[in-house]
Amino acid sequence: MKHVTIKDVAKKLNLAISTVSRALNDKYDIRKETRELVLQTAQEMGYSPNPIARHLLKQCSNQIGVVIPEFINAFFPEVIIGIQEVVQKEGYQILIMQSYENAENELENIKTLESNMVDGLIVSLTKETKDVTYLKKLIDNGFPIVIFNRTNELLKTSTVLFDDYKWAFFATEHLILQGCKNIYHFMGTKNLTLSLNRKQGFLDAHKKYKMEVLPSQIIECGFMIHDGEREMEKLIQSKDIPDAIFAANDPSAIGAMKALKRNGYKIPEDVAIVGFTESKVADLIDPPLTSVAQPTNEIGQTAARLLLQQIRLKEGVFVPQTIVLNGALNIRSSSLKKI
Amino acid sequence: MKHVTIKDVAKKLNLAISTVSRALNDKYDIRKETRELVLQTAQEMGYSPNPIARHLLKQCSNQIGVVIPEFINAFFPEVIIGIQEVVQKEGYQILIMQSYENAENELENIKTLESNMVDGLIVSLTKETKDVTYLKKLIDNGFPIVIFNRTNELLKTSTVLFDDYKWAFFATEHLILQGCKNIYHFMGTKNLTLSLNRKQGFLDAHKKYKMEVLPSQIIECGFMIHDGEREMEKLIQSKDIPDAIFAANDPSAIGAMKALKRNGYKIPEDVAIVGFTESKVADLIDPPLTSVAQPTNEIGQTAARLLLQQIRLKEGVFVPQTIVLNGALNIRSSSLKKI
DNA sequence: TATTTTTCCGAAAACGTTTCCGAAAACGTT
């Protein structure tokens, strides 16, 4: 199990360590024959370089850290696939840490990864994160960080976003055009920009059609199935039934559907439903869920590319970029009032 | 951004590096007052130890590698959550690599992680993996490795398994007791032990009820939605419609359901369906899918515990353990012929 | 032949730790 080191190879060939290193790294200053010799014996002895030693010397780790709030909904795993596709090709590895939607864990994770000398971070904030001073400090110090989807206005760094406003607008408009008069919005937690944007889209769509929105139509909800289920159950108990729901994401929409079906309401006849952040499930459930599709894979790839770009330019001037990706509204039967 | 090192602290206090190190590590050989002093100034200067340097010296990285075939179905992410819950508490981090169900990638990933000095590996094999000599060599050399679910008989190391045979038997028996006479099995790829075990359960359940199984009743299928969809579509085209299907996992069952519904067949009236490896979706789709639930989180936790145990005992005698976890058959309407 | 240039290689430093070894000082015992 003992690892063969460059030293072992050198000793075997009666060469200096530096010579072996040069041979392996294909540097100048080396005679062709010795290089061949070294390469061959290294191969035979099963030598493989020790990345840790190299990291120590180069002061970087060829690893990038990914900090995400959770791993349960399909969204983040899909983004990670995208990240990995880009990053792995370039010889980087990713360290993934979950924050479990908890701001303390998040801070802890970021610090751990930083002290582990990751070359950069890709982060999506917890729904509870309010204090971003540490992240801000890192960014101000020039540490490469890319944030996707869940961000905070204070963080001036490269960001990959989705046009939440636009697609929330379209989704709401779709419900209005279906003839819905009393649409409720299950919104995400308030301190995420995306929640505010989606709400604004909801509001502005109503404004376009001169429809008033009462405060009671907007319900702060979480992002999990049980959150949507809980809020819908509350509405049902208080006999306060809308004719449509625009949920901030698919799991909460699905939760609402579960509660409605359990209580004998028909979808979409009694209540039409539209979700957000298309998940694989949307197409499979009963009835199939109309939802805004986010390009999860592309989000990951873009974030990864931005990060690598930033890591590589090193001492140059860094200009934070914000890339807004496009989506689609997949209309299915959960929102089609008239067939 | 420059990291504060132990050297900086030493210089500031006019102490030797070794003294500072001792203070920080709370070793003997140090006077109380100097220790306090060092600790305080280190804190003030924002010192944090450099893990990379420590890894180089200690010849281990406090990281464990996780190699999984894919990330798309919910199963593996859920297992990873379990792994992380255990591992993170003990100060370890995980490096996750996907093999994309490709044996070459898998080997590459394992080598990368190994040369990266991970302290151990948690692996679930690709469905294509046939040659396990490299893994075997690692295991024989005493490198800590735990395998879960997808294994290979040649690998003598700690393993976390699910009793595939037993639950496939129960699942099939359930269909037989529903009165199904012509049950097809969408089995997983042949070189995975779990596929063979599930098939055997299927066969033995038939044997118990003195029912014959024709070779045509067993169809080799993949693990993804589109695999099940494709195979079912083939059956429909050739008018070869069973009265029930026992699929090797949920996604392939769901694929079969999609194809059946598209072609106007009723579930469970025309074809009853049972899946395997309960996913969140099972409860949400139409009709809700009867499925064998695997304790994904527990699988991950157990694997992690076994690995940490093996890592820690170091030079002691290592006895590979195989832990078989229990599951449950969640019966839902997709398999209930008579209501 | 003498001088310069080029080619090739070894020595050593560096990255940031930990730890072994030994030295100095403090202390206690005869």
Place this chain on the structure above:
DNA sequence: AACGTTTTCGGAAACGTTTTCGGAAAAATA
């Protein structure tokens, strides 16, 4: 006072690389 023991600290090696520097030998030039 002489000696042994303990406490406290500094020096240096080690982990495995890469890279700079310098020097010897070979080759090219004068």
